[in-house]
Amino acid sequence: MKRPLRPAALVLAGTALIACTYGLVRYAYGLAAPDAQRDLGLSTGAVGAVSGATSVAYCVAAGLAFVACERWPRTVVAGAGTVAAVGALGVWTAGSAAVFSVAVVLGSAGAGAASPGLVVLVRRAVPGPGQDGAQALVNAGTGPGLVAAALLALLLGDRWQTAWWVAATATAAVTVAVLVLAPHGAGTRGTAVPVDAGRRWLAPLSAAFLLGAGSAAVWTHGRTVLQAAGLAEATAVWVWLALGVGATGAAVVAPRWLRAGLRRARAAALGLTAAGVVGLAVPPVGPVPFLAAAAFGLGFTVGTTVLIAWAGQVSCTPGPAVSAFFVALLLGQAVGAPLSSAVLGAGVLPAFGLAAAVTLVGVLPPAPVGR
Numbered sequence: 001m002k003r004p005l006r007p008a009a010l011v012l013a014g015t016a017l018i019a020c021t022y023g024l025v026r027y028a029y030g031l032a033a034p035d036a037q038r039d040l041g042l043s044t045g046a047v048g049a050v051s052g053a054t055s056v057a058y059c060v061a062a063g064l065a066f067v068a069c070e071r072w073p074r075t076v077v078a079g080a081g082t083v084a085a086v087g088a089l090g091v092w093t094a095g096s097a098a099v100f101s102v103a104v105v106l107g108s109a110g111a112g113a114a115s116p117g118l119v120v121l122v123r124r125a126v127p128g129p130g131q132d133g134a135q136a137l138v139n140a141g142t143g144p145g146l147v148a149a150a151l152l153a154l155l156l157g158d159r160w161q162t163a164w165w166v167a168a169t170a171t172a173a174v175t176v177a178v179l180v181l182a183p184h185g186a187g188t189r190g191t192a193v194p195v196d197a198g199r200r201w202l203a204p205l206s207a208a209f210l211l212g213a214g215s216a217a218v219w220t221h222g223r224t225v226l227q228a229a230g231l232a233e234a235t236a237v238w239v240w241l242a243l244g245v246g247a248t249g250a251a252v253v254a255p256r257w258l259r260a261g262l263r264r265a266r267a268a269a270l271g272l273t274a275a276g277v278v279g280l281a282v283p284p285v286g287p288v289p290f291l292a293a294a295a296f297g298l299g300f301t302v303g304t305t306v307l308i309a310w311a312g313q314v315s316c317t318p319g320p321a322v323s324a325f326f327v328a329l330l331l332g333q334a335v336g337a338p339l340s341s342a343v344l345g346a347g348v349l350p351a352f353g354l355a356a357a358v359t360l361v362g363v364l365p366p367a368p369v370g371r
Helices: 005-026 028-040 044-068 073-093 097-125 128-139 142-159 162-181 199-228 233-248 250-259 262-281 288-314 318-346 348-361
Strands: none
Touching: 005 028, 005 073, 005 097, 005 128, 005 142, 005 162, 028 044, 028 097, 028 142, 028 162, 028 199, 028 233, 044 073, 044 097, 044 199, 044 318, 073 097, 073 162, 097 128, 097 162, 097 318, 128 250, 128 288, 142 162, 142 233, 142 288, 199 233, 199 262, 199 288, 199 318, 199 348, 233 250, 233 288, 250 262, 250 288, 262 288, 262 348, 288 318, 318 348
């Protein structure tokens, strides 16, 4: 492979790995939850508890990546892909709610290590002004993964667990591709790089936690709420596909918004995310749920891309910084998922309205004015 093409190929492979570990494994749990309730006896309360547990598993993996990603990014990525694939295989073979739950939690850990490892590999392969666009493209991989998960759900119907076999196979394949294409140059091995954590991390950590807490209601209960409101099962899956399309758009939108400044990009992303949360709580009439899902997917994914850019502004070791910020994001989801389950008993609008309000509070932590 010609040398100029190798970084581009790595970016595409990294995007595919994010598509698998996030879209086909971690966030596909919300898509599969109604099927698991119907076929495996997963209770409504357990749906929220398992979602919280997946966030904890993600945080544990991201914490390990925090320590290791600057020194051994290839090993971190290899571990991420392996864990995600094994978890997906567990869901494929699950015959009970307990096995399903354990496998989903294990699979979610893979996403926690994938992002920081890829941030380091992409930074080393794509230096200079092209790096923001490359990182945004890789991070937007969640969108195509969600689209693929929705299409598999529509294609397979009651054989929904087969989709997880596809997820496992695809994750294993793209993990190998990333490892083949990843650089072996200086910095991938050797002495540990000091992590410059400090006060400048507090604002993005707070913003990440609030984004996670506010988005949890949709990731956990989005499809279930739509079907409970009278939307047909297949239509609810199409709405999920719209969410993935919106998330995919972040590859184009995020770099443009970031050029206007990190603070403005964050405000726009959180406003769009909150609007999507509220839109999914209202009666699903006409195009409303599709537009709301697309807005949520785009806003959330741009929001996570903002966190990656923020890491580059407050740290000389952005890989560990991204790990820390994404841990905060998922800790927010670990809190938000069971909280939304509890408030859901009072109605969809109170639960999702609270989630939207929490999301908007994320504009308060001070962010840099420039890029």
